[in-house]
Amino acid sequence: MAQSTLGIAKRSQIPFKLVTVSGIIFLIMAAFPLFFGSFQISLMSKLLLFGALAVSLDLVWGFTGILSFAHGVFFTLGGYAMAYYLKLNLAADGNTYGIDLPDFMVWNGLEKLPWFIAPLKYFPIAAVAMVAIPAIFAYLVGTFIFRSKVSGVYITIITLAISSALTTFFISQQAYTGGTNGITDVSRLSIAGVDVPLNGLYWMILLFTGCVLAGSYWLTKSNLGLILRSIKENENRISYLGYDVASFKIFIWTLSAGIAGIAGGLFVPLNRFISPVYLAVAFGTQVVIWVAIGGRGTLIGPIIAAMLLGQVQNYAERVTQDWQLVVGILLLVVVVFIPDGLVGTIAKLFKPKQKVAR
Amino acid sequence: MKADQERSKKRKNMFYYLAQEEAASSFSSIALANQLVNGIGIVGILLLTGLGLAITFGVMRIINLAHGEFIMLGAYVTFVLQSNFNLDLLLTIPFSFLITGAIGALVELTIIRRLYGRPLETLLATWGLSIVLQGVIKLIFTAQLKYVKAPPYISGNLTLLTDEQGSPAIAISYYRLFIVAIALALLALTSYLLNNTDLGRQVRSVTQNRDMSKCLGVNTSLVDMITFAYGCGLAGVAGTVISSLKSVSPPMGQDYLVDAWMTVVTGGVDKLVGVLAGAFLIGQSNAGIAYLLNDPVARVIVLGAVIVLIRYFPEGLFTVQKRS
Numbered sequence: 170m171a172q173s174t175l176g177i178a179k180r181s182q183i184p185f186k187l188v189t190v191s192g193i194i195f196l197i198m199a200a201f202p203l204f205f206g207s208f209q210i211s212l213m214s215k216l217l218l219f220g221a222l223a224v225s226l227d228l229v230w231g232f233t234g235i236l237s238f239a240h241g242v243f244f245t246l247g248g249y250a251m252a253y254y255l256k257l258n259l260a261a262d263g264n265t266y267g268i269d270l271p272d273f274m275v276w277n278g279l280e281k282l283p284w285f286i287a288p289l290k291y292f293p294i295a296a297v298a299m300v301a302i303p304a305i306f307a308y309l310v311g312t313f314i315f316r317s318k319v320s321g322v323y324i325t326i327i328t329l330a331i332s333s334a335l336t337t338f339f340i341s342q343q344a345y346t347g348g349t350n351g352i353t354d355v356s357r358l359s360i361a362g363v364d365v366p367l368n369g370l371y372w373m374i375l376l377f378t379g380c381v382l383a384g385s386y387w388l389t390k391s392n393l394g395l396i397l398r399s400i401k402e403n404e405n406r407i408s409y410l411g412y413d414v415a416s417f418k419i420f421i422w423t424l425s426a427g428i429a430g431i432a433g434g435l436f437v438p439l440n441r442f443i444s445p446v447y448l449a450v451a452f453g454t455q456v457v458i459w460v461a462i463g464g465r466g467t468l469i470g471p472i473i474a475a476m477l478l479g480q481v482q483n484y485a486e487r488v489t490q491d492w493q494l495v496v497g498i499l500l501l502v503v504v505v506f507i508p509d510g511l512v513g514t515i516a517k518l519f520k521p522k523q524k525v526a527r
Numbered sequence: 528m529k530a531d532q533e534r535s536k537k538r539k540n541m542f543y544y545l546a547q548e549e550a551a552s553s554f555s556s557i558a559l560a561n562q563l564v565n566g567i568g569i570v571g572i573l574l575l576t577g578l579g580l581a582i583t584f585g586v587m588r589i590i591n592l593a594h595g596e597f598i599m600l601g602a603y604v605t606f607v608l609q610s611n612f613n614l615d616l617l618l619t620i621p622f623s624f625l626i627t628g629a630i631g632a633l634v635e636l637t638i639i640r641r642l643y644g645r646p647l648e649t650l651l652a653t654w655g656l657s658i659v660l661q662g663v664i665k666l667i668f669t670a671q672l673k674y675v676k677a678p679p680y681i682s683g684n685l686t687l688l689t690d691e692q693g694s695p696a697i698a699i700s701y702y703r704l705f706i707v708a709i710a711l712a713l714l715a716l717t718s719y720l721l722n723n724t725d726l727g728r729q730v731r732s733v734t735q736n737r738d739m740s741k742c743l744g745v746n747t748s749l750v751d752m753i754t755f756a757y758g759c760g761l762a763g764v765a766g767t768v769i770s771s772l773k774s775v776s777p778p779m780g781q782d783y784l785v786d787a788w789m790t791v792v793t794g795g796v797d798k799l800v801g802v803l804a805g806a807f808l809i810g811q812s813n814a815g816i817a818y819l820l821n822d823p824v825a826r827v828i829v830l831g832a833v834i835v836l837i838r839y840f841p842e843g844l845f846t847v848q849k850r851s
Contacts, residue, residue, distance in 0.1 A: 323792065450781075497662055
């Protein structure tokens with residue numbers, strides 16, 4: 170009880186210090202493209218997106234206690250929606266075979282654009298689809314699994330199965346998804362006929378990640394966030410208090426899938442391809458690792474972990490082939506010895522001790 | 528441009544050819560029977576890989592995502608013994624059981640024990656462990672594919688039925704039968720150990736009610752260690768037996784991990800027969816659907832079915848009513 174009232178008291182103040190500090194960091198990040206080359210900008214943009222993806226998982230795992238390996242799936246579904254748009258626009262320009270068909274569909278003997286892909290030719294539809302497809306998929310899955318007595322570990326196993334099944338499915342439907350290669354050689358992103366330069370894309374992504382972070386912060390400090398955290402701590406007690414636990418879970422699950430989908434959609438114009446690699450369990454665990462190392466329930470931790478590990482990986486992979494071994498050892502050490510994650514532990518060290526109500 | 532067009536034409540032709548071939552091999556009960564007989568081989572592999580997992584999950588309620596890597600370790604033990612001492616594959620089974628079991632005990636002592644009662648943390652830690660084990664093996668043996676020889680006396684096919692031309696219509700390789708035999712033998716052994724020994728009784732009591740067993744003087748931490756080591760040892764045996772089917776490589780365990788988990792959650796972990804049932808259900812439905820449609824679709828359907836199953840029977844199909 171003391172904990173919760175403390176939370177409400179804090180919430181009513183506007184955190185000026187936090188706003189100033191994050192504003193300054195945002196401005197520094199915004200100035201980033203002015204000082205670095207296109208390779209660094211592109212890498213940084215990808216890492217920002219991975220950061221947003223990690224935050225979306227943090228909402229579900231760190232705050233609500235649902236460990237998901239399927240966030241790579243939501244990311245990739247959004248990515249495919251955008252990739253179809255970019256690919257179809259390339260095909261319409263007459264670059265391939267003179268017909269309005271992406272190359273991989275021609276190779277696989279398709280003669281006509283399938284009806285379920287055709288609408289993605291238009292930007293507004295693709296933009297909506299990149300959020301809606303993962304969100305609807307997550308909503309259906311969430312409604313199915315959260316409205317039952319399935320809990321904790323079994324949900325995680327279900328997410329593993331989803332990731333594994335979809336990977337197999339996308340690889341097998343070669344004519345529609347491009348199989349193992351995925352959708353490659355997509356066109357550059359252009360909105361309303363204007364090409365978006367790399368810097369523009371970077372700023373868009375920075376804005377998106379900033380919004381995700383700010384929105385998540387606001388969400389977790391709100392009453393809703395309090396309920397979510399309580400679900401993580403003691404699900405039964407919350408349901409005895411009259412809250413419909415399943416609805417809250419489904420809401421946050423769908424929201425987080427939507428965020429992951431947008432991140433995936435923005436990832437494609439940067440990466441210039443999307444493939445089942447991002448659907449697979451390995452990528453899903455990569456996201457989990459970022460959140461675990463950064464610190465569950467800290468929001469900023471997962472972003473920092475994703476960006477730091479990504480940057481280090483970029484250099485380490487040139488020097489050694491055993492970068493994954495280092496990640497594994499890091500994960501083991503964090504899980505066994507510092508379960509709060511790096512940022513969580515540092516925050517604990519500097520936090521003044523809370524007064525305990527007696 | 529022109530070359531591209533020709534290539535696309537060729538691809539198209541190939542596609543039509545494939546489609547025709549598919550249409551030609553229309554439904555035949557003998558081919559289906561053959562598929563189902565060969566599905567028994569898949570059942571054997573699932574049983575073998577799921578058994579160790581079922582025991583550790585049942586007793587300790589921990590999610591071991593490094594199970595695939597213990598399978599991989601078993602395969603490497605066989606590879607090392609075979610390439611250095613020219614040992615027969617069958618003779619390496621005890622070694623791989625003991626070595627992977629010892630590594631499992633070490634892991635339990637250093638990592639799993641610290642995370643007791645936090646299943647999601649163990650899941651993460653074992654995932655980290657799986658990355659580390661893969662990395663270490665890659666450091667020692669490089670990422671190159673290694674090959675293990677199957678015992679020469681277990682070769683050839685058992686033909687159950689021949690068609691008019693005298694070629695086998697329903698056939699299964701002896702090696703797959705051997706896998707099934709090993710899996711069943713291990714199942715019987717485990718069942719004997721669980722039901723007819725003192726340690727087994729303690730293990731079962733811990734499975735049913737950990738706190739109560741502790742009160743009654745069962746050394747639960749010792750039981751945990753032995754169970755985990757035994758589960759890992761079984762994974763090692765699975766690795767040895769599977770090693771000659773495909774190549775041996777650091778990421779080989781990943782292929783078996785998800786399927787082994789699906790087997791375990793389908794059958795439930797309260798009774799050993801659950802694992803057998805899970806393996807049978809998944810293996811045979813996979814084989815049957817793969818015959819009617821195709822392999823990837825079969826996998827997707829089976830995984831979807833398992834998800835639905837977990838939704839309605841989270842404890843698996845074969846459960847014991849118990850107070851918690």
